[in-house]
Amino acid sequence: MFLRIFKTTWAWLDARLGISALVVPMITHRVPPDARWWYVFGSATLAAFLLQVVTGVMLSFSYVPSSGDAYAALQYLSHDAPFGRLLRGLHYFGASAMVLMVGIHALQVFLFGAYKFPRELNWITGVLLLGLTLGMGFTGQILRWDQTAVWSVVVGAEQAGRAPLAGEWIARLILGGGNIGGMTLSRFFVLHVFVLPALIMGLVGAHLRLVLRNGISEPPKPGAPVDPTTYRQDYAALLEKTGRPFWPDAAWRDVVFAAGMIVVVVLCAFLLGPPELGKPPDPSLIHADPRPDWYLLWYFAVLALLPPATENVFIVFAPLAAGVALLVIPLLFPRGERHFSRRPWAVAAVLTLLVMFGALWRAGLDSDWSPDFTAQPIPQKVVASTDPLVQHGAQLFFSKACIHCHAIEGNGGRRGPNLTDVSDRLTQEQITIRILNGATNMPAFGDILKPDEMKALSVFLESRREPGRKSN
Ligand code: HEC
Structure with a gap:
């Protein structure tokens, strides 16, 4: 009875x-026979994206995109709202999964040479999707609106502000005005929930349409180069001879893998929970260690480790150049061998990239360049002298926050040079000038220190020398 109603409807x-008429050809179209587990990462990315849409919409029911209320709304969501913690966890680990999947998918497509004719536009839309995915990650982290988030924006805007020509304009665009505030959050909210998702959905549509139109690439064989004049015929012949229907012969792997991925995301969300919120934002405090989530940590390291002089150019042009390089790969190499054993340069490029990301990521985890706000006062036995001026200087070294950036015998941060034996390098006068005027990445203390404090600090630092060496 019900079945009949259902069938008629x-x-x-x-x-x-x-x-x-639309869907049946889509799911039954023939695919190359030996497209196996390597081919599951694209559909897994899509699955992660759908999870993000669902959890994101649910989160936005409780989120308040206002700089005064966002933090409290997230606190409520994380600690009191039913399933709020789980939901945040799902969205966080879903984002991680999506970035991971899209990254592996891009690597696999590159290594298999699947971007070559006729799939150049598949690659190009894919690169745009990769960029948008990272954009979603960045804008999403800002929506937490805690200390870290706010400082990431400030750092981002400051960096962008130093770009040649358009710098100030870009900075104003990011902040939504001259200063960080309510407008800033609204801007990132709109980007995160409307603009970027809309672009992603449109591009995913185009990407899938291209996958259907050009077919899934057959696994590469050494000695079978792509020749645009014959490729389509050969591909059609291959499908004719050995192709199998996408559903269920190939698609079951996509389903199994995506389901497994979602189970892992749910488990992580349930067991580990979302990242704790940092302290509420307070722009007057510099006690923040802005550190993005793991998948953007490498870029944070790039910015922090670059010599200051190269930075301006790098911030704007390097990402642009990297993006353009990725986009033009299929236009430069549309033909030729696809198997990695015949493409040593491609393999070398991937390995270099992986090592580079790995190293930057490690550096990002350590983040030596961030001030160490947990540093304790210098222990008595490290202060070499009982001279009251030296003692006073050692206290000021802690209370005036020098210790957050400078270490003395292992006590303190590593943002600035180690000052354990600073007077071996600098005279007292040079030390004083440096403290008064600051330097790149060191604030000037001329207006902050009273003359006697200045004196005590420089005497203390002057006392820092290799043991045994006489004062000069
Ligand atoms: C925000 C981090 C930061 C703080 C806070 C800071 N410094 Fe520095 N300091 C640096 C950096 C970075 C340099 C290296 C600058 C350069 O590129 O020449 C530096 C350089 C110096 C140098 C020269 C060292 C050398 O070997 O060339 C002295 C001396 C110094 N700082 C003393 C101080 C004192 C004293 C204080 C506290 C009143 C202080 N600094 C606070 C970051 C900091």
Whole structure:
């Protein structure tokens, strides 16, 4: 009875909407026979994205995109709202999964040479999707609106502000005005929930349409180069001879893998929970260690480790150049061998990239360049002298926050040079000048220190020398 009603309704709808005419060829189209587990990462990315849409919409029911209320809303969501913690966890680990999957998918496509003719546009839309995915990660982290988030924006805007020509304009665009505030959060909210997702959905549509139109690439064989004049015929012949229907012969792997991925995301969300919120934002405090989530940590390291002089150019042009380089790969190499054993340079490029990301990521985890706000006062036995001026200087070294950036015998941060034996390098006068005027990445203390404090600090630092060496 019910089945009959269902069947009639479906037939009525289908006759008018043409759903099966659209979908049946999509799921039954023939694919190369040996497209195995390597091919699951694209669909897994899509699955992660859908999870993000669902959890994101649910989160936005409780989120308040206002700089005064966002933090409290997230606190409520994380600690009191039913399932709020789980939901945040799902969205966080879902984002991680999506970045991971899209990254592996891009690597696999590159290594398999699947971007070559006729799939150049598949690659190009894919690169745009990769960039948008990272953009979603960045804008999403800002929405937490805690100390770290706010400082990431400030750092980002400051960096962008130093770009040649358009710098100030870009900075104003990021902040939504001259200063960080309510407008800033609104801006990132709109980007994160409307603009970027809309672009992603449009591009995913185009990407999938291209996958259907050009077919899934057959696994590469050494000695079978792509020749645009014959490729389509050969591909059609291959499908004719050995192709199998996408569903269920190939698609079951996509389903199994995506389901496994979602189970892992749910487990992580349930067991580990979302990242704790930092302290509420307070722009007057510099006690923040802005550190993005793991998948952006490498870029944070790039910015922090670059010599200051190269930075301006790097911030704007390097990402641009990297993006353009990725986009033009298929236009430069549309033909030729696909198997990695015949493409040593491609393999070398991937290995270099992986090592580079790994190293930057490690550096990002350590982040020596961030001031160490947990540093304790210098222990008595490290202060070499009982001279009251030296003692006073050692206290000021802690209380005036020098210790956050400078270490003395292992006590203190590593943002600035180690000052354990600073007077071996600098005279007292040079030390004083440096403290008064500051330097790149060191604030000037001229207006902050009273003359006697200045004196005590420089005497203390002057006392820092290799043991045994006489004062000069
Ligand atoms: C925000 C981090 C930071 C703080 C806080 C800071 N410094 Fe520095 N300091 C640096 C950096 C970075 C340099 C290296 C600058 C350069 O590029 O020449 C430096 C350089 C110096 C130098 C020269 C060292 C050398 O070997 O060339 C002295 C001396 C110094 N700082 C003393 C101090 C004192 C004293 C204080 C506290 C009143 C202080 N600094 C606070 C970051 C900091």
